[in-house]
Amino acid sequence: MEEIVYSPYFGIALSILAFGIGVKLHQKWKTPLCNPLIVAIVLVAAILLLFKIPYEAYNVGGEIINMFLAPATACLAVAVYSKLAILKQYWLPILVGCTAGSGASMASVYAMCRLFHLDESLQVSLLPKSVTTPIAVSVAESAGGVVPITVVAVIFTGILGSIVAPLLIRLFRVSDPVAAGLAIGASSHAMGTSKAIELGEVEGAMSGLAIGICGMITVLLSLLIL
């Protein structure tokens, strides 16, 4: 029985099935709480725990899926490149906004980690939590963080951002669509961007750009401080 679950096909098939269910649920209810990634993680974790399947067995296939993370990150370049025209037009506000936002995100996380006396590995796991998952994971990994904590924090931030974005726009009285889009992208990466696209074309494009730019800035900032 043991060797059956140690096949790479098991982990991959289980992940795809769980993610597929997540996508279906998301289409049905359309709430950010029903995020396909969260549903998939919960389903897979539940099945592993329920049937007492060791994590190592699942991870034989899991590692193959992980291999696609780097190419997926590389392709963020395509997302930035396809918005080159709008990037050229607003390069200064984009650069200033993304730098200030990434800096504020890391500074506030750092301050609160100190306040709560969290240990250093948790601190570096949380520092990059406002940027897109592949970049956040690589930053946390190279600084010695706990990668799963980073993944959970990034997803939580993304879901939160996509829910509260319209509220924050009113709270901070952001009337300019460029500012709104960049703020959403800087604070809640790709999940916020899906909300920004609903708000308007400029918001969506700006939010999408902020993902890649904030990612790069966060990597540079983390090089300076870690």
Next chain:
Amino acid sequence: MKIIKQVGIVFSICWISQVIEKLLPFTFPASVISMVLLLLCLLTGILKIGHIQEKADFLLSNMAFFFVPAGVSIINYFDILKSTAVQLVIICTVSTVITFGVTAWSVKCTMHLLNKKAQKKEKEHC
């Protein structure tokens, strides 16, 4: 063959980035190097967007899926999560609001300054 070629291009860039990562004197994530490298290739025209379009669409539109295994490994860290869950939620929530506010405000200020400059220029021209 088209897709295979695109996979080949993207994977080659990833591999070259891993080599660069090893050569760099400081730690810089290979995946981010590959992103910068790909962007440079596109900007300089070494690669056309058509060379990698389908592969990029496939990876970008399924991005979330590739994080399932990374997320599932949380079952190995339940104890850390349990003892710090409240702090984690507070940290994520507060910093998300701060990040949003700071970004929106700094963009607004920059745009305002740019507009003022543009208006001044216009006046000088008149």
